[in-house]
Amino acid sequence: MSEPSGISVAVVGLGFGEDFLPVYLAHPQVREVAVVDTDERRLTTVADRFGVEARYTDVAEMLADDRWDAVHVLVPVPLHADVAVAVLEAGKHCACAVPMALELDDLTRVVEAERASGKRYMMMETTVYGREYRYVRDQLDSGRLGTVTGYRGFHHQNLDGYPEYWRGYPPMKYSTHALAPLLALTGTTVESVVAHGSGTLTEDRRGRFDNPFPAEKGLFTLRGSDVLGEVEMSFFQVARPYIEGYDVHGDRASVEWPADHEGPLVVHDLLPLEEVQPETGLRGRRARTDLVVPPDDVSDLPRELARFVADFEVVPADGGPALHREAAHGGSHPHLVHEFVSAIVEDRPTAIDAPTAAAWTAPGICAHESALAGGARVEVPQFPTGRS
Structure with a gap:
């Protein structure tokens, strides 16, 4: 009798993990799925809803x-490094939610664990697989943007009322959502960072971290590039709705994130120079502004996963009413899952393997160090890829 085809995947942590579960269950190269959660009630509810028999x-x-064969880690952030290392040392492939780790030493531990295990690691950075990034990437590759001359990433989110482990969390240590698109677009890494904290956390928000700041801002210099990356982060005491995005400015056109997070992208195209603008008599180059809804490209997805790039319904296996699910994070989840599964099946490094994930996570750790030191410049370590 032939062995069953495809891989088997365990999803650990069903808070955020439930969003990925239907994608794994539908993937044509995944033969079996397990769920893991310390909350027995949630474990039973989610497993029954999706008809998953294997439960831990x-x-x-x-x-x-x-x-x-593989594990997708979606546990609380302080546990990411320890669980990822345990997964790799157990001889299993590992996908992990962002960030990779909270300290530089832990980044190195995961990189070394991936190398020693011979298994595949992938940090599941949503921003570089969302429809917005794919649109910006296409505009850059087509030449419409010209040369990138500026970048601003931002992530503002109020964490009051979140679980205890989020209290006092240093915002810059969660900066991959705001910084990774720049690194992916330029194909380079951060050389150094200068950052400052802004405001003072109230005592009841301090938590276990060495962080006095509700908000942090940083300037990141890149290796082999003259583009400067600006990133601002806040998790407490900033009065604005949730937003997680970035602006990319080129010398021909620019793309900016919608102020309300949900609307179309704002695209500015620089127009030819007019000696004098006839309506006003002013000089300088004008720009045309358009609102663009980035399309969903499913050309690289198996047909079974295409529906997950937009909102979809789940028909529970336990006979409950259909559930509406949002395709969060720019419809990135099926793209992330497919890249992880494909890398395992094809026996190749993932697009965001351990050295890449470390290079994308380390700048935020160094930025917080800079902020604590009053804006001292901090060099960011390199992580050799050793891809094979």
């Missing part, structure tokens, strides 16, 4: 089971 309340028990 203990990560170690699942890792000891040879039945599982």
Whole structure:
């Protein structure tokens, strides 16, 4: 009898993990899925909803089971590095939510664990797989933007009322959503950073971290590039709705994120120089501004996953009413899952392997160090890829 085709995947942490579960279940190269969560009630509810039989309340028990080839880690951020290392040392491939880790030493641990294990690691950075990034990438590749001359990334989110481990979280240590698009677009890494904290956290928000700042702002210089990246982050005491995005400015055109986070992208095209603008008599080059809804490109997805780039419905296996699910993070989830699964099946590094993930995470860690030091310049370490 032939062996069943495809890989088996365990999803660990069903808070955010439930968003990815239907994608894995639909993937044509995934033969079996397990779920893991320490909350037995949530484990039972989600597993019943999706008809998943394999269930664990203990990560170690699942890792000891040879039945599982790969693990998607969606546990609280302070546990990311330890669980990722445990997954790789157990001889399983590992996908992990952002950020990779909270300290530089832990980034190195994960990089070394991936190399020693021979397995694949992928940091599941949503911003470089969303429809907005794909649109910007296409505009850059086509020449419409010209040369990139400026970048501003931002992530503002109020974490009051979130679980205890978020209290006092240093905003810059979660900066990959705001910074990764720049690094992916330019194909380089951060050389150094100068950052400052802004405001003072109230005592009841301090938590376990060495962080006095509700907001942080940083300037990032890139290796081999004259583009300067500006990033601003806040998790507390900033009165604005959630936004997670970036502006990319070129010498021919620019793309800017919508102020309300949900609207179309704002695209500015620089027009030819007029000696004198006839209506006003002013000089300088004008720009035309358009609003653009970036399209969903599913050309690189299996047909079974195409529906997950937009909002979709889940028909529960336990007979409950249909559930509406949002395609969050720019419809990136099926693209992320497909890249992870494909890298395993094709036996190649993932697009965001451990050295790349470390290079995208380290700048935020160094930025917080700079902010604590009053804006001192901090060099960001390099992480050799060793891709094979």
